[in-house]
């Protein structure tokens with residue numbers, strides 16, 4: 001099977017937006033950071049969308065932008081960590097993308113996400129570790145369920161992760 005689309009999924013802070021461009025360059029694919037795509041479509045930042053319209057409106061935009069990506073080929077897409085909570089997104093990801101779950105330990109995520117609540121509305125107003133544990137409990141099974149490949153990212157460079165993903169792609 002020729003892989004036309006790769007989706008990098010995983011929790012906020014797992015490295016999707018850093019690994020994505022490195023992988024895309026290796027494969028000669030385009031890279032789409034779905035959060036940036038959503039911001040361009042809406043003409044507003046993610047925190048503004050959450051504040052002004054609420055999370056459901058953000059999720060609707062996210063699904064719309066993801067569906068547009070599924071019509072393109074030769075691309076690596078990095079959706080936000082919450083994309084998997086919507087069933088239709090999971091179905092689309094499984095059917096149209098080689099899905100790679102970038103799996104990180106909660107301690108790694110906490111280190112990377114400290115001080116990030118300004119850009120990530122879902123991290124506001126809760127102790128960071130509690131929030132990570134709770135959201136991972138809700139989402140972990142979804143990441144597992146849709147993954148074609150799981151890569152443990154703790155302590156690895158973006159280049160090493162991209163290489164691991166490309167080797168996985170060659171074997172499908």
Ligand code: S3P
Pocket residue numbers: 010011012013016017035046079080081082083119120121122
């Ligand atoms: C979200 C993750 C964010 C962004 C939004 C919601 C989530 O993307 O889409 O703040 O629900 O986990 P990153 O995973 O790129 O931080």
